[in-house]
Amino acid sequence: MSALQPGDRDALHRVLRARRDVRTGFVDTPVGEERLHRVLAAAHAAPSVGFSQPWDFLVLRSPGLRDELATLAQQQRREFAASLPAARARQFAGLRVEAIREAPLGVVVTCDPTRGGRHVLGRHTQPRMAAHSVAGAVQNLWLAARAEDLGVGWVSFFDERVLARTLHERVGMPLHLEVVAYLCVGHVEGFADEPELATAGWARRRPLAWAVHTDTWGNHAMDPLDETLAALADLDTAEGEAAAREHLTRMTVPPGGLGEVGELGVRLSGLAGSCPPPLPEPAVVAIFAGDHGVHARGVTPWPQEVTAQMVANFLAGGAAVNAFAATVGAEVQVVDVGVAADLDPAAGLLPRKVRHGTRDMTAGPAMTRDEARAAMRAGVETARDLVTAGSRLLVTGDMGIANTTASAALVAAFTGASAEQVTGRGTGIDDATHARKTDVVGEALALHRPDPADPLGVLAAVGGLEHAGVAGFLLGAAALRTPVLLDGVVSGAAALVAAALAPTASHAWIAGHRSVEPAHTLALEHLGLAPALDLALRVGEGTGALLAVPVVTAAARALADVATFDAAGVTEKDRAEKDLATEDPTESRGDAP
Numbered sequence: 001m002s003a004l005q006p007g008d009r010d011a012l013h014r015v016l017r018a019r020r021d022v023r024t025g026f027v028d029t030p031v032g033e034e035r036l037h038r039v040l041a042a043a044h045a046a047p048s049v050g051f052s053q054p055w056d057f058l059v060l061r062s063p064g065l066r067d068e069l070a071t072l073a074q075q076q077r078r079e080f081a082a083s084l085p086a087a088r089a090r091q092f093a094g095l096r097v098e099a100i101r102e103a104p105l106g107v108v109v110t111c112d113p114t115r116g117g118r119h120v121l122g123r124h125t126q127p128r129m130a131a132h133s134v135a136g137a138v139q140n141l142w143l144a145a146r147a148e149d150l151g152v153g154w155v156s157f158f159d160e161r162v163l164a165r166t167l168h169e170r171v172g173m174p175l176h177l178e179v180v181a182y183l184c185v186g187h188v189e190g191f192a193d194e195p196e197l198a199t200a201g202w203a204r205r206r207p208l209a210w211a212v213h214t215d216t217w218g219n220h221a222m223d224p225l226d227e228t229l230a231a232l233a234d235l236d237t238a239e240g241e242a243a244a245r246e247h248l249t250r251m252t253v254p255p256g257g258l259g260e261v262g263e264l265g266v267r268l269s270g271l272a273g274s275c276p277p278p279l280p281e282p283a284v285v286a287i288f289a290g291d292h293g294v295h296a297r298g299v300t301p302w303p304q305e306v307t308a309q310m311v312a313n314f315l316a317g318g319a320a321v322n323a324f325a326a327t328v329g330a331e332v333q334v335v336d337v338g339v340a341a342d343l344d345p346a347a348g349l350l351p352r353k354v355r356h357g358t359r360d361m362t363a364g365p366a367m368t369r370d371e372a373r374a375a376m377r378a379g380v381e382t383a384r385d386l387v388t389a390g391s392r393l394l395v396t397g398d399m400g401i402a403n404t405t406a407s408a409a410l411v412a413a414f415t416g417a418s419a420e421q422v423t424g425r426g427t428g429i430d431d432a433t434h435a436r437k438t439d440v441v442g443e444a445l446a447l448h449r450p451d452p453a454d455p456l457g458v459l460a461a462v463g464g465l466e467h468a469g470v471a472g473f474l475l476g477a478a479a480l481r482t483p484v485l486l487d488g489v490v491s492g493a494a495a496l497v498a499a500a501l502a503p504t505a506s507h508a509w510i511a512g513h514r515s516v517e518p519a520h521t522l523a524l525e526h527l528g529l530a531p532a533l534d535l536a537l538r539v540g541e542g543t544g545a546l547l548a549v550p551v552v553t554a555a556a557r558a559l560a561d562v563a564t565f566d567a568a569g570v571t572e573k574d575r576a577e578k579d580l581a582t583e584d585p586t587e588s589r590g591d592a593p
């Protein structure tokens, strides 16, 4: 009866792959009644909680009402645009989000939470199942529409209550209904091969393997950290670098005139594998936050609670990092990998806590190897999430009272420098505290004798959860060939760990600035990275790296925009010299006999 035919499976998968969310290219051709009926019948055949079929379909043809709804959507669009960081807002300005006027039909799909009475099987435990069932009906509609060559665009730029009230007033939609979807439906010029948002660079598709966990959470076909390290084994940058070096010689600047900015352009091109490289925007700063057991040793005058309090400040938009991010149009994200306090959920906070702060490194390892790996994985996954969400420049940040102590110990372990050489004044400490902090670093090094050939061991022994998070972030970004700007000493120390695990990853790293912490200078020297700025900052959070965002953007833009000598008709120095050498001296001399 309902047996499938040969070829059905392939046909179904073709339809699934060819389905698009369409917002452009609707045409006037009317949608035939029979065609529309088949599409709505497919929606009506969807599974539903307790077989309650909580949906209704309101088909809107009236251009007047659609015009009114389009105005509501435009208002929401303006509000969303105003909430975006500048670089994102520029990108958003070019995107279509609805085609309410252009599509000949609007189909409003509603959910009646009272459908089926009090005893709907399955809904008594999960009231949201009613709306979820309606979403299933929308998907059926979408696929059936694709099979009928009809485009569908699901518009969510509505305040649900305003939309429901407007539909109540205009067409009598009962007030107890929820609007699950407003769909623009109609014939279209064509269907794109890829989602419009992917083509526009707004977001990228995540590989399926990242989303599949087997038996235990996080058990993917390949561990994200191992997969990242494997991908980095053959990160080749030679081709893009060579193309950029060649292009630099043809640009209308004196040879070598762009100095370190030219070198940055070479790095970006190497990473991209082509010249010019893509513009590195939008940018996002990820502030990895964690606490430190070594705080108990009196290495800083600040109480440990300040870590959580500053995280709240970042999320409220009141910290230096927020001011600097706004200056360069970057987004701010906070990643809790190890704050001692439990943090409430908040927009912009990624809850990835591995443990509530590290242990005191002078009493034993700060973390287990598994904990260090878990925090690194959180960093890899943060990089993956931000890159697939459309960021093209990642920026490191950190927050953790006492983390300059752990940073100093890490830098000593990888560079061989002494406790005296690496220990700085952190947030600003007096001589007595500095002397104690130096002793503490020396004690930890003596206790663990960290072996730089065992980077994970070093990290677990004397590092912090935010160092591990940043290290994973640096590796994850590099594996996705996405540039990362490094902030201060915490990022420098984390980069030493990451470079020891995967030396090629440093192709993706740009030192944003040099902080006043002595260990930071040592780390940058060891990594062979020249800082873009040197402003005597010692805030952390990502502040120094953010200030370098325009330098990185300019490096990429120069390769794309600066005219070549040929194109601009500017005579090259070598050409001028050559011309001079070959010129007949008698010709140019007006006083020739």
Ligand SMILES: O=C(O)c1ccc[n+]([C@@H]2O[C@H](COP(=O)([O-])O)[C@@H](O)[C@H]2O)c1
Binding pocket: 299, 300, 302, 398, 399, 400, 401, 402, 403, 404, 405, 425, 426, 427, 428, 487, 488, 489, 490, 515, 516, 517, 520, 537, 538, 539, 540, 541
């Ligand atoms: O970025 C730097 O180089 C830097 C230098 C000094 C201090 N910090 C910040 O200050 C905090 C750690 O300082 P301390 O003295 O408690 O170790 C931590 O939240 C860091 O982000 C950061």
Ligand SMILES: Cc1cc2nc[nH]c2cc1C
Binding pocket: 302, 306, 310, 398, 399, 400, 427, 539, 540, 541
């Ligand atoms: C106030 C304050 C702000 C910070 N930002 C990063 N680390 C910090 C440490 C303190 C103490």
